[in-house]
Amino acid sequence: MLKYMRKKMISIYRKDQDTLFVHGVLDDDIYSLELDLDISLADLEVLSITGKWNRWTTPECRRSDQFLQEAIGFRDEEGLSQKVHKVIGRKSCRHYANLLLECWHSAREAALAAKWEAAKADRPDLTFEAFLAGKTVSPSEVRAKVTGPRIEVSKGPKPGAKEIKILHEKADGGTLIDLHVHTSPASPCSSASVDALIEEAKSIGLDGICLTDHNYVWSASEVENLRRKHGFLILRGNEITTDQGDILVFGLDNDIKGIVKLNDLREEVERAGGFMIVAHPFRGFAVFGAAQIGLTPEKAMERPMLTLVDAIEVLNAKVTPHENKFAADVAAGLNLPATGGSDAHEVDEVGQYATQFFQEIKNEEDLVAALRSGDYSPVVYRK
Amino acid sequence: MPETMPRLLCYARSRCTSVEQIDDQTMRSICRLQDTLTEAVVEILVKLPDLEIIDAQGKFHRTYQDECRNTAEGLKKVIGVRVGPGMLKIIKGLVGEVSECRQLAFMVEECCHGIILAFTKDQLAQAPVEQHQNVEFYRKMIKNNIRLYGRCAAFAPGSSMVEGIEPPTK
Numbered sequence: 086m087l088k089y090m091r092k093k094m095i096s097i098y099r100k101d102q103d104t105l106f107v108h109g110v111l112d113d114d115i116y117s118l119e120l121d122l123d124i125s126l127a128d129l130e131v132l133s134i135t136g137k138w139n140r141w142t143t144p145e146c147r148r149s150d151q152f153l154q155e156a157i158g159f160r161d162e163e164g165l166s167q168k169v170h171k172v173i174g175r176k177s178c179r180h181y182a183n184l185l186l187e188c189w190h191s192a193r194e195a196a197l198a199a200k201w202e203a204a205k206a207d208r209p210d211l212t213f214e215a216f217l218a219g220k221t222v223s224p225s226e227v228r229a230k231v232t233g234p235r236i237e238v239s240k241g242p243k244p245g246a247k248e249i250k251i252l253h254e255k256a257d258g259g260t261l262i263d264l265h266v267h268t269s270p271a272s273p274c275s276s277a278s279v280d281a282l283i284e285e286a287k288s289i290g291l292d293g294i295c296l297t298d299h300n301y302v303w304s305a306s307e308v309e310n311l312r313r314k315h316g317f318l319i320l321r322g323n324e325i326t327t328d329q330g331d332i333l334v335f336g337l338d339n340d341i342k343g344i345v346k347l348n349d350l351r352e353e354v355e356r357a358g359g360f361m362i363v364a365h366p367f368r369g370f371a372v373f374g375a376a377q378i379g380l381t382p383e384k385a386m387e388r389p390m391l392t393l394v395d396a397i398e399v400l401n402a403k404v405t406p407h408e409n410k411f412a413a414d415v416a417a418g419l420n421l422p423a424t425g426g427s428d429a430h431e432v433d434e435v436g437q438y439a440t441q442f443f444q445e446i447k448n449e450e451d452l453v454a455a456l457r458s459g460d461y462s463p464v465v466y467r468k
Numbered sequence: 469m470p471e472t473m474p475r476l477l478c479y480a481r482s483r484c485t486s487v488e489q490i491d492d493q494t495m496r497s498i499c500r501l502q503d504t505l506t507e508a509v510v511e512i513l514v515k516l517p518d519l520e521i522i523d524a525q526g527k528f529h530r531t532y533q534d535e536c537r538n539t540a541e542g543l544k545k546v547i548g549v550r551v552g553p554g555m556l557k558i559i560k561g562l563v564g565e566v567s568e569c570r571q572l573a574f575m576v577e578e579c580c581h582g583i584i585l586a587f588t589k590d591q592l593a594q595a596p597v598e599q600h601q602n603v604e605f606y607r608k609m610i611k612n613n614i615r616l617y618g619r620c621a622a623f624a625p626g627s628s629m630v631e632g633i634e635p636p637t638k
Contacts, residue, residue, distance in 0.1 A: 088487045089586035095481040149621035178620050195479035344561030369553030380517035
């Protein structure tokens, strides 16, 4: 028996010489909604948009209709999908965003077919295939990837489960560092300038921060300049997207683009003598509940990916307390070191969580050595 | 064109995604697409409780895009990926390494969304019918998963769904 079904239907006709009328319907076990759009044929720009709910979950779902107008003016360009998810998905409703993209993709193809029809006016025997042969239909993307031999995965938890000690204040001595922050424009999702973020970190009493922008490597000289300018400990890291999720990497200078295999990243990091922390490993599982899918810490400990990392981030300000606790239970069960970081994307988010090292850290070499020592604790600092 | 012209469709699309639980440990999600230019199917198997994609298959029966004719390599790439937050970037990235067929990545995403929505449906089935209790149900859901706060118009400030709930700490 089916657990769930979603149907989407799009129909398009030529409203006039320059305009496509697009009608889209999304109907599934949970929601039913519709979109009507006028889209220009020339550049696939949204000229008008209206939405309609037939079935919804919360009484407030229909508030989303008013924000659909923000799609007017959107046109077919690189990054459109992200823009729709960010603007319509966040401000309005993600199901409207999904249907809007479906309408758009369909309009793109309808426009292609319309152009073929127009071309046939001069050449009635022009086939669709011959028409396409003279066009570039999809752009190619070049993605760098890390290559290297695969690493054997040893399965199963490490022996000797330990308790994860979570601090609630800065310790005397040692170094308190927020190991996970994002700055703008290095991380497109962040709105915090690096200077403002550093000044905030200083003002709240942190001893240092580690810049972990998404797949972005700060140059050593840039960071040295920031250190001198602010008189504050700034370290470099990187949050790298792998096929198994996000990994915080320290001590690796390579500029890695695209999605890499976790095994390949492990190889790179080992070669460089670096350190890997799995970031927010259970982010989002509370949306439908661990119990619902039968996920227990013991089951999670069996994940092969956890044998490829050196530590687990158990305090991350972007996930729920329950998800953090779950991560801590898994780290304890596997006897893996545990860290904390704010995952700040705004200035006033820095330092919500941090990591207390019990030795002095002056530079990146000290940081990697300290991470390897395991002598540190995650801290609830500003939360 | 004059208004009296018949409004014949120049393009039509139908996409259907369905999810079934084939045993205690495994779910199957299938996305079927049929439109004026394309006919395709993608199927993934997902293992519980990790929601890991353990198999992916598919075929483009009809397409105008050469890059979509061979799906095997692109689908092989997503085996091992877990369904959940952050998956879209991973799927697009992995499929994009070996295939320029955007529709292929999109169909995998649709299969994954289907899995998530199947669980969402189970959860929403517990929502009370009476309006006051219904609102409380959603408020509790947001409180328990504060990441939902501000995620859509219904859960944004000004909505009764988030009345009395502190926004996530900034």
